[in-house]
Amino acid sequence: MKQLLYSKRLAPYLFILPFLVTLAVFWVVPLGRSFVMSTQEVLYGQATFIGLDNYTRLWQDRIFWQALFNSLRYMVLTLVLLIPIPLALAALINSGIGSARIKAFFKASMFVPALTSVVVAGIVFRLIFAESDTAIMNQVAEFFGFGPVRWLRGDVTGLVALLAIALWRWTGVNMMYFLAGMQAIPTEYYEAASIDGASRFRQFVHITVPNLRPTIVYVVTISVYGGLAMFLESFMLYAGNNSPNNQGLTVVGYLYRKGIEENDLGFASAVGVVLLVIVMTINISYLVASGTFKKEAA
Amino acid sequence: MTRLRTTVSMLAAALAVGALTACGGGQPSAPVKNADGSxxxxxxxxxxxxxxxxxxxxxxxxxxxxxxxxxxxxxxxxxxxxxxxxxxxxxxxxxxxxxxxxxxxxxxxxxxxxxxxxxxxxxxxxxxxxxxxxxxxxxxxxxxxxxxxxxxVGAFTTFYNTEALEGAGIDYTTIKTWDDFQEAGVKYHEETGKAFGVASTGVMFLEPLITAQLGGQYIDAEGNVQVNSPEVVETLSMIKDMQDAGAVSTIPGGSPDSEEAYGAINNGDFAAIVYPAWYTSRFVDYMPDLAGKVAIAPAPAPEGAEVQTIGGGxxxxxxxxxxxxxxxxxxxxxxxxxxxxxxxxxxxxxxxxxxxxxxxxDEAVTKNPENKFNKYFQTNLFDVLGEVKDGIGNFESFADPNWPTVDDTFRTVTLNEIYENDVPVQEALDQTQADLQNQLGQ
CATH class of the missing domain: 3.40.190.10 (Periplasmic binding protein-like II)
Known part of the structure; x- marks a missing residue:
């Protein structure tokens, strides 16, 4: 026993054991079960093997493609909004402009949305984007001279509302990632550049952005996953999983509808497996393309 | 020292195992009684x-x-x-x-x-x-x-806001068929500029009622969906025509049974609600301003229909x-x-x-003048039910295992397409039929 506990060869494994056990119990096993279930028809206490039937149904399912399109569209647009804007804000905070106290307050207030619950935020946003002409967004619309908009009834206006939630919630978090990355860049680089006469903008493009690459790769990777796995925002905004014409339906929303609301867990597992494959394909190709897996050049 | 460390690591392991197994509580199998025997x-x-x-x-x-x-x-x-x-x-x-x-x-x-x-x-x-x-x-x-x-039972009835109707010179007791309903609705809409009936996108009640009155089903006896069958097409076309003529309109909140709609109906924005009888409770609880102004009458039916009403909800x-x-x-x-x-x-x-x-x-119960529902409504619910009693049909589609999917698809897509986006009825129903057949693997 004593020998076993003090063995140098075993110790490392012992230390990573807690991680491996949680990974196995909460990730690998459920994943394997999902694969198995995606080839079954699951009813109470009985599961029948049906081969790839769930996948053929999925392939022909218009609603699934619509959900996938919605998720992809949302993911791409969040990338377009949630990388440049927080990057610019972080650069602004990191620069010498403005008083430190105001910037600290700004940082804190940008971060607060990340601490609130999506459930509460979703309800508040639903009220902001309500149909009545007294709702906040319709008052804003009126101020700019166009009549009350039925925000959550139209496809594009509904998407605007979803992106507004994403922007409100994640700008601060991404800004913090970028800011942390920027503060790790040695100031010597900037000094040398300014001696050479480089403008602020050129310093940003040629020093800040290249040095931030690991942070940007990280933020893009989690944003791809976050965008494709979005569910709760839409669920809260539309007060449930049924939005008009499925305009707010995401892949995870469809999985939830099929598995939980309609009790077709086999089919829902197939949806989950397909989502996993898509997310992994996008992220692994991106990581390979950005050179993350390459060994650092010596 | 060594022993202590071994003990500690054993403890830690035991804790981890305990934490993992603690999730599996399960239900007790024998009846559980409280101390007082209850x-x-x-x-x-x-x-x-x-x-x-x-x-x-x-x-x-x-x-x-x-x-x-x-x-x-x-x-x-x-x-x-x-x-x-x-x-x-x-x-x-x-x-x-x-x-x-x-x-x-x-x-x-x-x-x-x-x-x-x-x-x-x-x-x-x-x-x-x-x-x-x-x-x-x-x-x-x-x-x-x-x-x-x-x-x-949830038999369908119509709730008329009589005060609003009198203002437009409409006598609700003359409304018997859907044609009468449409005619009254158009007249009311022209007189007042307000909506008469409701075309819901958030619930599907009116549609099964009319389909049943026409003798149709959404799912056939073998369990196959048939949502583009002639009776269903006729049903949706009828309601769409009423909407185009101004007799029915969509309602805030998507159905009469929602917070936003209670407000609108209470304000007198809608004058005729065709809904299952249990909607009485919504009037009494959520629309106090209409007390004494609402009359209950049978739901309209096509001329000579065998099925007058069905149980809804x-x-x-x-x-x-x-x-x-x-x-x-x-x-x-x-x-x-x-x-x-x-x-x-x-x-x-x-x-x-x-x-x-x-x-x-049992008139002692149904006609009790102290009853809050009898106080609220101008007419007695049971008189209305008595009129349709022999015409309560059984709508088999409601009991079909695939009904939740059909209902869900209509409430999410089909009804929105038809009432909100003006997609032609036949086209919308053909699309729904194709979607449902695929989703249900038929």
Whole structure:
């Protein structure tokens, strides 16, 4: 026993054991079960093997493609909004402009949305984007001279509302990632550049952005996953999983509808497996393309 | 030192294992009694008003059965949340209540397969069965086993705001057919500029009613969807025509049974609501300004229709088969839902049309001038029900295992396409038929 506990060869494994056990119990096993279930028809206490039937149904399912399109569209647009804007804000905070106290307050207030619950935020946003002409967004619309908009009834206006939630919630978090990355860049680089006469903008493009690459790769990777796995925002905004014409339906929303609301867990597992494959394909190709897996050049 | 360290690491390992296994609690298998000899029954429901009714029935039960006292603990969840929570619980077999309300559009989900997770309640219903409307019992039965007890018939009626109609010179008692309804609606709309009836996108009630009156179904006898069958097309075309003519309009909130709609109806923005009889409770609870101004009348029907009305909506109350207290729960539930006492309470507390038809003729109950529903409405619900009593049809599609998917697709896509986006009826229904066939693997 004593020998076993003090063995140098075993110790490392012992230390990573807690991680491996949680990974196995909460990730690998459920994943394997999902694969198995995606080839079954699951009813109470009985599961029948049906081969790839769930996948053929999925392939022909218009609603699934619509959900996938919605998720992809949302993911791409969040990338377009949630990388440049927080990057610019972080650069602004990191620069010498403005008083430190105001910037600290700004940082804190940008971060607060990340601490609130999506459930509460979703309800508040639903009220902001309500149909009545007294709702906040319709008052804003009126101020700019166009009549009350039925925000959550139209496809594009509904998407605007979803992106507004994403922007409100994640700008601060991404800004913090970028800011942390920027503060790790040695100031010597900037000094040398300014001696050479480089403008602020050129310093940003040629020093800040290249040095931030690991942070940007990280933020893009989690944003791809976050965008494709979005569910709760839409669920809260539309007060449930049924939005008009499925305009707010995401892949995870469809999985939830099929598995939980309609009790077709086999089919829902197939949806989950397909989502996993898509997310992994996008992220692994991106990581390979950005050179993350390459060994650092010596 | 070494020993201590070994002990500590053993402890840590034990803790980790304990933490992992602690999740598997499970349900106790034997009945559990409280110290005072009563039994606690946990119940889930999705409507506040139901909770008040069940508590009343628990009190009556305890008075009559002091040896079998129960302590009812009702938890009210939002509609979707409760059904989703229940779905997860029955799949895992854990964390289930002893008694649960399941809405009719969701009921089919819980009786799928050969091994439904609900208790067969046929035996407990035996003492009361003969007085109950059979169609309502069938709604919650599969293969001859009864898995839930009904709450009401939910016969369709029309609620007219008579004050608003008089202003436009319309006499609601002359409205008998859908043509009359449309004519009155157009006239009302032209006189006042306001909406008359409702085309809902968020619930599907009016459509099954008209389809049933026309003699159609959404799902055929073999279980195949047929939502582009001639009767369904005719139904949607009729409502669409009424909408185009101005007789019906979409309503804020998507259906009359939503917070936004209560406000609009209370304001007098809608004058005629065709809805199941249980909508009485929504008027009394949420639309106080209309007290004394609303008359109940039969739902319009096509000329010479055999089926005048059907039961719309409903709640089947069921008992999960793993409940340790299932026998007592079944006994109480039969009393609480099917007994004559229960049916009086269904009317007096909830304002619903009870499933025990013998009660419909008990004038001491139905005509009680102190009853809050009788005080609110100009006409008596039971007079109206008496008129249509022989024309209550059984709409088989409601009991089909695939009805939840059909209902869901209509509420999410089809009704929106037709009433909001002006997609031609035939096109929208053909698309829905194709989607449903694929989704259901037919």
């Amino acid at each position: 039994t606690t029954l946990n119940m889930w429901t999705f409507a506040d008003v139901h909770a008040a009714y069940y508590e009343e029935m628990a009190e009556q039960w305890n008075e009559a059965n002091p040896d079998k006292e129960i302590q009812l603990e009702v938890t009210v969840y939002p509609y979707e949340d409760m059904h989703n929570k229940l779905q997860l619980a029955v799949n895992s077999g854990e964390g289930l209540p002893d008694v649960v309300d399941i809405e009719v559009n969701k009921f089919a989900n819980f009786v799928k397969g050969d091994n439904p997770p609900l208790l067969d309640l046929t035996e407990a219903a035996a003492p009361y069965k003969d007085d109950i409307v059979q169609a309502q019992l069938d709604l919650y039965s599969r293969d001859g086993k009864m898995y839930g007890y009904p709450t009401h 409903g709640t089947g109350t069921a008992i999960p088969v793993v409940s340790p207290n299932k026998d007592l729960a079944a006994e109480w539930l039969a009393f609480a839902k099917l007994s004559p006492e229960a049916n009086v309470a269904v009317w007096e507390v909830l304002g619903f049309d009870p499933v025990n038809m013998a009660m419909w003729e």
